[in-house]
Amino acid sequence: MPQAIVITRPFYDDTTSYLHRWNLDVVKHARANLSRVADLDQKRANRKELESVIKKLNPDILILNGHGAADRILGQDHKVLIKVGENEYILKTHVTQSLIVRA
Numbered sequence: 001m002p003q004a005i006v007i008t009r010p011f012y013d014d015t016t017s018y019l020h021r022w023n024l025d026v027v028k029h030a031r032a033n034l035s036r037v038a039d040l041d042q043k044r045a046n047r048k049e050l051e052s053v054i055k056k057l058n059p060d061i062l063i064l065n066g067h068g069a070a071d072r073i074l075g076q077d078h079k080v081l082i083k084v085g086e087n088e089y090i091l092k093t094h095v096t097q098s099l100i101v102r103a
Helices: 014-033 047-057
Strands: 004-009 036-041 061-069 072-074 080-083 095-102
Touching: 004 014, 004 047, 014 036, 014 061, 036 047, 047 080, 061 080
Parallel strands: 004 036, 004 061, 061 095
Antiparallel strands: 061 072, 072 080
16 A cells, blocks of 8 residues: 555646546545645645655655646646656656646
8 A cells, every 4th residue: 555645736727627626535535544645736736846745755656637748747827747858757666647638
């Protein structure tokens, strides 16, 4: 069983509002069953916060919600969380689930 989870939940348009709400249940379940949960909610769903929390918690699972493209995952307000050639290496040692809607 995982010990730590990080989940991004941006909220700024119809699509991200649905993902934000649907993943609230995931956050609630994780908080009830895991020792360390980082819910990067709305403005916290940004690159600096994501990189910091991954470094601090070394999570077993990452759940990244938002818009994106083949080479990037976007967080709050269409700002880049993960981009190929810049910081994709942070995904290497974690089980990652991305719920991405093409931008």
